Amino acid sequence: MLENSVFIGGGGEDYGTPQGLRLDYANRHGLVAGATGTGKTVTLQILAEGFSAAGVPVFLSDVKGDLSGLAAAGSETFKLHDAFTSRAEKIGFDSYSYDAFPVTFWDLLGEQGHPVRTTVAEMGPLLLARLMELSEAQEGILNIAFRLADEEGLPLLDLKDLQALLVWLGENRTELSLRYGNISVSSIGAIQRRLLVLENQGGSNLFGEPALELSDIMATDADGRGRINILAADKLMGSPRLYATFLLWLLSELFEELPEVGDPDKPRLVFFFDEAHLLFDDAPKALIDKVEQVARLIRSKGVGVYFITQNPADVPEDILGQLGNRVQHALRAFTAKDRRALKLAAETYRENPRFSTEEAIREVGVGEAVTSMLERKGIPGVVERTLIRPPSSQLGPLDTALRRKHIATSPIAGKYEALLDRESAYEILKKRAEEAAAEAARVEEQEDEMPMAQREFNAARRYSGARVSRSSSRNTLRVKADDTYGEALTKMVVKELSGTTGRRIVRGILGGLFKGR
Numbered sequence: 001m002l003e004n005s006v007f008i009g010g011g012g013e014d015y016g017t018p019q020g021l022r023l024d025y026a027n028r029h030g031l032v033a034g035a036t037g038t039g040k041t042v043t044l045q046i047l048a049e050g051f052s053a054a055g056v057p058v059f060l061s062d063v064k065g066d067l068s069g070l071a072a073a074g075s076e077t078f079k080l081h082d083a084f085t086s087r088a089e090k091i092g093f094d095s096y097s098y099d100a101f102p103v104t105f106w107d108l109l110g111e112q113g114h115p116v117r118t119t120v121a122e123m124g125p126l127l128l129a130r131l132m133e134l135s136e137a138q139e140g141i142l143n144i145a146f147r148l149a150d151e152e153g154l155p156l157l158d159l160k161d162l163q164a165l166l167v168w169l170g171e172n173r174t175e176l177s178l179r180y181g182n183i184s185v186s187s188i189g190a191i192q193r194r195l196l197v198l199e200n201q202g203g204s205n206l207f208g209e210p211a212l213e214l215s216d217i218m219a220t221d222a223d224g225r226g227r228i229n230i231l232a233a234d235k236l237m238g239s240p241r242l243y244a245t246f247l248l249w250l251l252s253e254l255f256e257e258l259p260e261v262g263d264p265d266k267p268r269l270v271f272f273f274d275e276a277h278l279l280f281d282d283a284p285k286a287l288i289d290k291v292e293q294v295a296r297l298i299r300s301k302g303v304g305v306y307f308i309t310q311n312p313a314d315v316p317e318d319i320l321g322q323l324g325n326r327v328q329h330a331l332r333a334f335t336a337k338d339r340r341a342l343k344l345a346a347e348t349y350r351e352n353p354r355f356s357t358e359e360a361i362r363e364v365g366v367g368e369a370v371t372s373m374l375e376r377k378g379i380p381g382v383v384e385r386t387l388i389r390p391p392s393s394q395l396g397p398l399d400t401a402l403r404r405k406h407i408a409t410s411p412i413a414g415k416y417e418a419l420l421d422r423e424s425a426y427e428i429l430k431k432r433a434e435e436a437a438a439e440a441a442r443v444e445e446q447e448d449e450m451p452m453a454q455r456e457f458n459a460a461r462r463y464s465g466a467r468v469s470r471s472s473s474r475n476t477l478r479v480k481a482d483d484t485y486g487e488a489l490t491k492m493v494v495k496e497l498s499g500t501t502g503r504r505i506v507r508g509i510l511g512g513l514f515k516g517r
């Protein structure tokens, strides 16, 4: 219908002029906006269909579960069949037919799709801090924890690893504070509590291995059509932070992993970010800057990012300015605030002499939109009133049994289903603790064989004065011990003290880990 474009609908006087989104500018990002019930989800559906048909893989989140219908063809017995065909006629969409698309289902919870995981290390301290809503001070400590994990060779895979590392950090905080600055117990405690909250929100499902391989979402099927990756997000929306942070992680991962391709003929992947306001709601400036930066740079990796939101005002200006392809469904104009937002939204378009953009945004019907796509040289086209094309795939959710079948027979079935728990920070620290415990037990046994006088002395030593780090404690003790009991005794004292330290570590790690479980 349109060469090298995704057909989106008909514009012009009688909706008869085909409107398309050029594939070579599809990596210049986009926006789908509009009040509830105005047609955003169907627009997302037809865009996904169009990209897939053009061989471009798509990633999208399914917030209400109604996009799973992409996996099935529409039907002539469907109640909207007549509405769809007459709409197709009106816009001159002669080749309109029903069709199913290659879909891969994903689910952070592993119920409605293949599990999708990443590791704590890959998520990184910045996003984790955001995920756990940490304060600046707490984020600082998380940064130290990550650095230490690196230095100590402790892989951070799942939340258990992070938990164990925090306990270890707490245990050694006196020494570590000298090196890294103050590490307060209360901050560590606060992070641990946030970690529990994250676990309760389903965060433990997200972290672990096997971690998602990007090639699995950038796949095409045997016919060369792009796979449409659908992330089940209905339950996930109950934890908006988790949802937004996960998508942001996926974006930054794409950005970091993919090679530069400049401006390709068509994108390598198109990424739809539904309920995008969740990403920006009370986000710190640093995070918005990062999103802005990722959006700007990911273009040259051939990834197009499309934000879907009710009101374009939800998207920070710097980011909005980068969204070249726009489908603006109707906006409400009930309150003065609504009208200001509408006016602002209208001002960002190239005026069409045929109509007022502001009025059009207020008036367009359901499944109709004010559109502006990038044209030659990447210049935004004049605004059009476009009747969006009807979908070829099924409108509304896929039947549950069919969905199960899809997941079971997908090309990656079985690859991610079983959780892998290889040796990482938790296991390593636990092993260290067990070794220390064994050593402590050995020393204790020896202690039992000691004469009474020496045992009393040892017991007294335990409570005398400030703790000193192990290396310096030997010297201090030796001097003092020499004054009183002599060389032989000193050796015992030093051993005993090492034993105490050992026990202290054990209590710390195991006690901290099992508390609250």
Ligand SMILES: Nc1ncnc2c1ncn2[C@@H]1O[C@H](COP(=O)(O)OP(=O)(O)OP(=O)(O)O)[C@@H](O)[C@H]1O
Pocket: 034, 035, 036, 037, 038, 039, 040, 041, 042, 043, 064, 080, 084, 087, 366, 367, 368, 388, 389, 390, 391, 395
């Ligand atoms: N392009 C279209 N072709 C045919 N029908 C459409 C189209 N767009 C919307 N509709 C009709 O309008 C209904 C509502 O559209 P849609 O679900 O996309 O709205 P929405 O903006 O996503 O709403 P919400 O904010 O509630 O999710 C659809 O179920 C469909 O019946």
Ligand SMILES: [Mg+2]
Pocket: 040, 041, 042, 064
């Ligand atoms: Mg919707």
